[in-house]
Amino acid sequence: MDKQIDDIKLLSISEAAKLLNIGRVTLRKLINSGRIKCIQINKRIKIAYKELKRFVDESSYTNSNITAELFDYSQSNIMPVLEYDTTTIFENLLEEYIHGECLHKGQ
Incomplete structure (x- = not known):
């Protein structure tokens, strides 16, 4: 993916959960706890691809x-x-x- 597109690409809850290999309920818990930030557009929750990348990078342990x-x-x-x-x-x-x-x- 192009870096500029990464910065603006928005994913649905289902798409983001699939990308993280977790369930939608687990993703919603992460959002509600503030660990993953989201935006709301016309009653739909969207998550920036860049935000998922940040979450994974911060959550990774070697x-x-x-x-x-x-x-x-x-x-x-x-x-x-x-x-x-x-x-x-x-x-x-x-x-x-x-x-x-x-x-x-x-x-």
Whole structure:
């Protein structure tokens, strides 16, 4: 698309939702929360292509950003990140189920 056309191209709710690969209801929630700006023309809501591009650019996280945030969180003293041995937990639950210890009374 031409850069000048990008600046003025307006999309319907359906077109914008399809472009973002989200549902119309989710898009309306983003609009209502102010995260995506829109305009109203004759009772119809339109969203500038440029606005969708801004939203995607601002919402994008790279893996390095996420990794850095997780590392910072794990180094903080706010709340320790608990580790679980899910295999042992699953085996214990399975053992209890096999022996009928998890069955509700009366069943």
